[in-house]
Amino acid sequence: MKTMQLKTMLILLTFVIFFTYNACAAATIVGQKAPRLNITNWLTPDPPSGTSLQGRVLVVEFWATWCKPCVQSIPHMVELTNKYADKGVIFIGLSRDKSAGDVRTFLKQSDINYHIAMDTAISDNFSCRGIPTAFVIDSSGKLVWQGHPMDWNFETAIVAALEAAPPPFLNGVELGPFEDLRLQLSGGRDFLRAYRRLRIESRRKDSPDSKIAAEIIETIDAKIKEQIQQADKLRETDPAEAYTLYRRIVRNFRGVEVTRSAVTSHDELRQDEKVQKELAAIKDMEKAEKLLTQCSACQTCTDFNPECKDCIRLNNMTLARVQRILTNICTKHNDTKTANTAQQRLEKLTGKPPQDKPTTPSSSPANTSS
Ligand SMILES: [Zn+2]
Structure with a gap:
């Protein structure tokens, strides 16, 4: 009897040690x-x-x-x-x-x-x-x-x-018996599987939920179409921004019929050199902006002030990096929209226009010999 108790105790103790250790x-x-x-x-x-x-x-x-x-x-x-x-x-x-x-x-x-x-x-x-x-x-x-x-x-x-967090795609949409699919239907990796489940439900003649499933599909399709129209409209004026929108649509809702036109547009813009150049410039610009937010204010300013000598001195190293990035945008991506913004920032930061003024190849007189 005593050995039994001892054995049980030992087993229990092992478990306690194991689980305490494991929890950590x-x-x-x-x-x-x-x-x-x-x-x-x-x-x-x-x-x-x-x-x-x-x-x-x-x-x-x-x-x-x-x-x-x-x-x-x-x-x-x-x-x-x-x-x-x-x-x-x-x-x-x-x-x-x-x-x-x-x-x-x-x-x-x-x-x-x-x-x-x-x-x-x-x-x-x-x-x-x-x-x-x-x-x-x-x-x-x-x-x-x-x-x-x-x-x-x-x-x-x-x-x-x-x-x-992703935009609240299905905000305000009642999902009724399909409430458990809300996260998947909002877009992403599991979207297609959830969408297909809805479609199967919507075609079941014997199911009382078929009508609501069909309605949800209709709502989702309309919402995706709305996003695509928005991107299509942007494509004329800001193709880089449109590309970013198409990419988000494709990533979230790939595989369904309504998304097809967005996939085509996305592929077209991906092969568009000008768009990709703009995107590279935007990425560099974001890097510069991020560095700028790290700049701190001097004793007299409440916030970093690019017109204050003390602020500039305090953030010398960071500002040099920002300037290098901005100059790079102006020269390497000179024909992009972002290059204009970069140049404005640079002028504000240094108080003078950049040394490497962007020139367009057609108007450049550099190669003309006399
Ligand atoms: Zn200052």
Whole structure:
């Protein structure tokens, strides 16, 4: 009898060690796919359902009523919820209190405006660090940030995740029995499979859902057509911008009949040297802009000021790199629209026109000999 007990104890101990070790080893790090949120014990009314968390930017914070820095962070979480909840971000606080009753009592006297649930070992999959810790999950389900909720980068991470989220393609469209397909039908890798499923449903004579499936297909087709028309219109005036739009349409909705014309246009513009040159110039321009935003202000200016000598001196190295990129755009991509913008920036930055003034081959007198 005694050996049996000992054996059971040993097996149990092995399991405990294995799982404790594993929980830490399996903790997700930033850049990886976030763990599934199996939240069951909600303490606030109207909790988000499993499917409504899909494709959304999520903020998950681990906290407890007995943790002082956690409680001190609550007003900031409330403020962020006020700012970003109606833009589509879902804020969830997972309490590590032992008793749900304690949390309920606490909630009665707090002004928490985000969803609260108990942490039923969910934190094990996230991180082994202490509380409070907040996590930002982007719309593709990737963990993009983790840190203290009072960290000023927290809000920056939320905004970045919001900006990276795909446009709300099916906003306001009732999907009824096909609600579980919302994310796939919004475009991307699994779009075609979901679209085909709808089409099969729409042709089923015995199915009560066939009519609604047909209606959803019609709506999706109309929305794609609308985007293509927008790109077609842009093609005359700004083919590079049109190319970017076609590319997005093709990437999101490849494989269906309505997208076909966009695929053709996309291929045509991809082989258009002028368009590709413009795109290369835009890419360089973005690099320069990004560097410029890194420039800081001197003691007297509130923001980086290209007309202030002190600001310029402070950011000498970065500005030299920006100038090099801008000059390069002006010379290498001289016949692009972006080259004009680059030249204007350069003049503003240096106070004088660039030395390598862009010249068009036809008007250049460089090769004429006397
Ligand atoms: Zn200054």
